[in-house]
Amino acid sequence: MRKLRTIFNDWGNRTQRTYIHKQWVLSKWEVLDGIDWPVEKVKLLFQNIRDGLKPARFHSLIDIGCGGGWIQKGLKPYVKQTAGLDISLEMLRNAHLVSPRKTNLICGNVCELPLRDKSFDRILCYFVFINFGDPKDIIKAILEIIRILKNGGRALIGQIPDRNFSSQYDTAKKEYLEYCRKNFQVGKNIRDICLVPVHPLDRKFFTAFLEKFNIPYEIRNSFNPFYRAGEPETVEWRFDLILQKKK
Numbered sequence: 001m002r003k004l005r006t007i008f009n010d011w012g013n014r015t016q017r018t019y020i021h022k023q024w025v026l027s028k029w030e031v032l033d034g035i036d037w038p039v040e041k042v043k044l045l046f047q048n049i050r051d052g053l054k055p056a057r058f059h060s061l062i063d064i065g066c067g068g069g070w071i072q073k074g075l076k077p078y079v080k081q082t083a084g085l086d087i088s089l090e091m092l093r094n095a096h097l098v099s100p101r102k103t104n105l106i107c108g109n110v111c112e113l114p115l116r117d118k119s120f121d122r123i124l125c126y127f128v129f130i131n132f133g134d135p136k137d138i139i140k141a142i143l144e145i146i147r148i149l150k151n152g153g154r155a156l157i158g159q160i161p162d163r164n165f166s167s168q169y170d171t172a173k174k175e176y177l178e179y180c181r182k183n184f185q186v187g188k189n190i191r192d193i194c195l196v197p198v199h200p201l202d203r204k205f206f207t208a209f210l211e212k213f214n215i216p217y218e219i220r221n222s223f224n225p226f227y228r229a230g231e232p233e234t235v236e237w238r239f240d241l242i243l244q245k246k247k
């Protein structure tokens with residue numbers, strides 16, 4: 001985890017001032033530097049997150065691994081209050097630039113959350129487990145998420161790379177980068193520069209664990225992070241875990 005913190009601190013620090021008005025690009029590390037996600041894609045992604053989380057106006061929500069804070073900001077109108085948590089202070093600085101006022105930002109590790117039991121109605125953790133290589137960290141993180149979830153609450157852990165579809169992911173990524181190169185003025189590839197580790201996982205690992213701990217869950221294919229008009233909105237090479245805490 002210390003290594004991840006260093007990577008994201010470097011990233012957040014390096015890009016901070018460059019992206020003041022385009023913070024969400026910071027988090028979009030699949031894309032080439034300087035390319036905005038089209039409005040339609042961002043709208044679909046939020047729709048997909050809301051379908052999974054089912055937020056209501058009286059809910060409290062925390063975005064764990066909030067990075068540049070763009071998703072937390074986008075979900076604010078759908079709930080009563082939001083918070084963002086990240087292991088990287090530099091990323092939180094970016095989140096603060098995106099929502100300078102009345103934003104509750106916390107520095108912490110999802111595996112040891114500095115939060116009380118049953119604190120939130122809704123929890124989002126998006127593009128975060130993608131970097132976790134050690135199954136022990138994943139288990140700790142899920143148990144922590146369940147711990148701080150209120151009874152009857154719902155958590156969405158999104159964009160987990162599926163080990164069984166790695167070659168489909170590689171093909172999709174190659175095509176997406178070619179598309180970007182053709183259609184946009186190319187900057188730099190953020191992922192290659194940052195060397196963020198990506199660890200594919202098996203859906204069965206999660207189902208076995210969740211069943212053992214008797215945690216109700218759904219698994220669905222994730223929103224397509226390489227979405228373009230005409231492309232499928234969801235893909236099987238990524239999956240989302242939706243956890244429900246019993247009432």
Ligand SMILES: C[S@@+](CC[C@H](N)C(=O)[O-])C[C@H]1O[C@@H](n2cnc3c(N)ncnc32)[C@H](O)[C@@H]1O
Pocket residue numbers: 001004005008009027028029064065066067068071085086087088091108109110111125126127128131
């Ligand atoms: C790829 S970014 C995703 C940011 C944001 N969720 C999004 O979708 O745009 C991953 C974020 O998770 C944070 N992170 C990584 N490990 C973490 C941990 N153990 N606890 C909390 N945050 C973590 C990183 O600092 C980084 O900001």
